[in-house]
Amino acid sequence: MSDSVAMTARQPGPAGPAATPTLSLRDTLLGAAWNLQGDATDPAFAAQVRRTFDLRLPTTPHATVSGDGLLALSLGPTSWLLLSSGRLAAQQRLIGWAAQREAFNAVGAALFDVSAARVGWTIGGPGAATLINSGCPLDLHPRAFAPGSCAQSVFGHVGALLYRHANHDFSLFVARSFAHEVGALLRARATALGCELAPPAPFAA
């Protein structure tokens, strides 16, 4: 080992120009997001969900349901995350969001605005699962985590929400305060794997 190598600290970074892109990584822009909580077996709640969001909530673990510009992810037996791609559309839909919240409160349910609480990335290509598995212990083989699945897990030390799109891409969301941390890790590892950094794009269910 020559002195020049011995003196240089090695840090995560690009593997070199020869690496061929095996994945793509882009920032994902979330329009709006709500945490919806209620009893899925209660017809009044289901009716209110249909009136407000025009969709039927997924009731099995890790399941998602997509509606008109909206994706409902199952977070738990009584909790869902609704993600919307277009911010303006979403705001118009909930233009009187206090009234909508009260409508849910009236049927014993709850609606929380969490539009700014998360940041996300969308990762595609054959190396996508490898990149995510560098910090996430889930089995991401299509047999175990099929398109349309979601799961709450971790990336490194940080809680993460994972969703697999129909085209097999993944979206990874973390709390906003960790954006710098997870973003830097993802970019460094992705580049080492031979990655194209793509421009930010809105979330599309």
Place this chain on the structure above:
Amino acid sequence: MSSTPPPPSHRLPQGGVVQRDSVCRFRYDGRSYLGLSGDTLASALLANGVHLVGRSVKYHRPRGILSAGIEEPNALVQLGSGARTEPNVRATQLELYEGLTASSQNCWPSVRFDLGAINSTLLARLPPGFYYKTFMWPATPTWWLRYEHVIRKAAGLGKAANEADPDHYAHQFAHCDVLVIGAGPAGLAAARAAARCGARVILCDETAAPGGSVLGIDEQIDHTSAAAWLNEVLGELAANPEVKLLTRTTAFGYYDGNLVGLVERISDHLPQPSPHSPRQRMWKVRAGTVVLATGAHERPIAYANNDLPGTMLADSARTYVQRYAVRPGSRAVVFTNNDSAYASALALHRAGVSIAAIVDARPLAAHPGTLVQRAREAGLSILPASVIMEAHGAQRVRAVEVTPLGAPRGARQHIDCDLVCVSGGWNPAVHLFSQAQGRLRYDETLATFAPLNAHRSILATGAANACFELSEVLAQAHASGLAAAARVGLAPSGTLTAPHATPVSSGPPLALWAVEAPRKSAKRFVDFQNDLTVDDIALAAREGYDSVEHLKRYTALGMGTDQGKTSNVVGLALLAEQLGAPIPQIGTTRFRPPYSTVTLGTLPGHASGHQVEPTRHSALHDWHLAQGARMVNAGLWKRPHSYPRAGETEDQAAAREARNVRTCVGVVDVSTLGKIELQGRDVAELLNRLYINRWDTLAVGRCRYGVMLREDGMVLDDGTTSRLASQHYLMSTTTVNAVKVMQHIELLLQRDWPELQVHLSSVTEQWAAVALAGPRAREVLAQVVDIDVSNAAFPFLAVAECQLRTASASVPARLFRMSYSGENAYELHVAADQGQALWDALLAAGAAFGIMPYGTEAMGTLRIEKGHIVVGPEADGRTSADDLGLGTLVNAGKWCIGKPLLDRPGLSDPERWQLVGLTALDGAAMPRAAKLVADPGQALPNPMLGQVTSWCWSPNLQAWIALALLSRGRARHGDTLWAVSPLAGASVRVQVGPPCFIDPEGSRLRV
């Protein structure tokens, strides 16, 4: 350095799997040598005729290369220099690369002439427990201090680097149906069978080149050469997208749920590693089934001077010949108790090594195995029913004495040789199987411990399952691969046949652990790395260490970097002999991870240095940094300490900021406070049960301060809760307790109060929050919000939703009138992605009023001046609400968590510590974390009356002040005590008073 080293003297002209066109120059102990790519350091040294590579730990006896793999006890080298130097690297596994530099360990001034070897002469024996027995006297510890530095210097092997590790390390999770550990013939056959069933397979091997025991051999597999078969299988596996082959990867530990830890050495073998690639990667593999194809380790036989350089395990000698094309000697004696060593003798013979004799402990007539027959046909001399009693030589074996087995006084035969190849039988590498709680059985015929394959998720196969004959290994491993796939419901689409090899018959081995000593002083080594002899084990047994676990700890048997791979079974068998007990009754020591040494840096992976834990940044983080603020930790959050201006110290900046809040107006980022939204019919009832004060009286548009207790009555957390709408509340928690409070409430709702209709969601991340405080706060606020904020329209503790005018837009905001500083103050919340716009809008609107941002230090100063507690320093888990002066908040008319235990006698003890304020007298600074005493001159232990919990220089009072917890504190107002800090050598007179120093009536809040 400039002259070219001579060509390797012991390299065979052909054969091996080394790359002859890729010559590597390397340095060992200051001398330059030539080797080939594909060599290990050990094979390259042997190719240059170097056997002597180290000195033993206790006696400093010369030691040579014993093995060709992970079991190596002797050939440990110090690799490289500077920050990347690594001690105790096994030369037998270290891949050679251009420019490699290594040196021998545990010797001075050189491995050939080592002064430490005087140990061997002066101390005839360093028996087990030597240190315990020798250094017990005299009893005073000063004597131990005299020995210590001598012993410390003599102890240990290599030297760790003194500099910080310049490398980085990675982690990777992976899942598979079948994890095959070991890519020898068994592993390859098993992996291929499982893959052909459609299973997701991970196959790992600790070496760079898969093939294991069939690398370089002459035998045929599937009617083609072993090399061609290897290529075909590897090609098939590489083409299968569901198969991952990891070379240079050691499975080091088995953990619950079929989780196996692998360490992949990514760049250790590269002369110029990529500057950005990790050095090593730890794989955490969850496998449906683990197929253990880890092979077996050959064990030596103990006889006098069996540690002389030139002594080698028989199969390792074969490996050096066939895999590395190296002739490890010129004239060899093969000493064995089984048939496998005959393969080595034949390989050596074919490579031109003269076989002086095959000394076989067995009478051979009864069991003429195939290999024995071939040796006879090759004309090799076989001495049946014989043993090597003693070897001769100084730094290399030069002769052996052979006697008939069991007749040590019988006819001695002196045979000259420079190489002794020993085989005492084989130990299946059952480490991971045993770590997985798999049980072992002792096989009397094979004289070895073998797996009882009853474990449901780990299957040992091939040599790891005590199956040593190649045709059987291939058949068994193929079946294991199919069985592993079947366990996850996968079957082949057609009939698959196992790879074929010509069966080789062999006779049974004879259990032989040690040969009788020719005389009392002769040393017969069992554990080479710990210099442990047959007599040491006998002594330990006589001294009462009759359990194998005790034997291990008393003698250090198997405790070296090799973890006793060549010595453990021999040692326990000798203990059994001493005790006259059967071997299975003695059993093995417990196998624990790691299977072999793992570099410490690999275990945390990237989570080291500043990434040892994640950090949280508020929406304003970059702004704080741009202002030159030093960020301090608050839980995982980073918060600005202060914003020093040019020429200011941090303390001066904080004092300026705190003064400005009292006289003018300041803004502070409070986004890090925990925020929990609650919705539902029963929120008020929940709050009543959580907090000591009353909540069903809180009107919409109002907020209130509350204190939560633990079930034992001690303060858990404090904060305000606001009622935003009839069924919609926002609770704030302290920064560090946000998660704890959320979990506390969720647990109570799910476990204790499922009848309450309350939903809660953490919205800490949703909202950026800024506090605006000071006499001119209202004037600033009025510029940016669209509601009337006059005292009448928006009084103290009012809450409203409003629109905030930012530079570019109008954004929804929540406005709260609450105060931590004691001044008229507001909190503004906007969606986190609008946080910077909010901050900019306030700074712009406040410019005309002298607004300044303030950091956590000024915030702390302001709250100490007001006597506000913080969870941690004041509410430290031992304080009740009453201790903190908050007892009047406890509502008598309702129950809450922790309330029943407030009636404990201990909580009404008049001596309890209570919150007080302190002012330093005599112009002295308040010492940090001081204890409070009545008389600083009193002899230790000076009775402690209390302690300082928070302290600061108050720019508004122009005095050093503090909050403290003081026994009978409220009764001592006006007293003078001493705050002493023996560590800092400080002793300061302080005056006790009420905790609130400024505006105790709270009039500033309500203007």
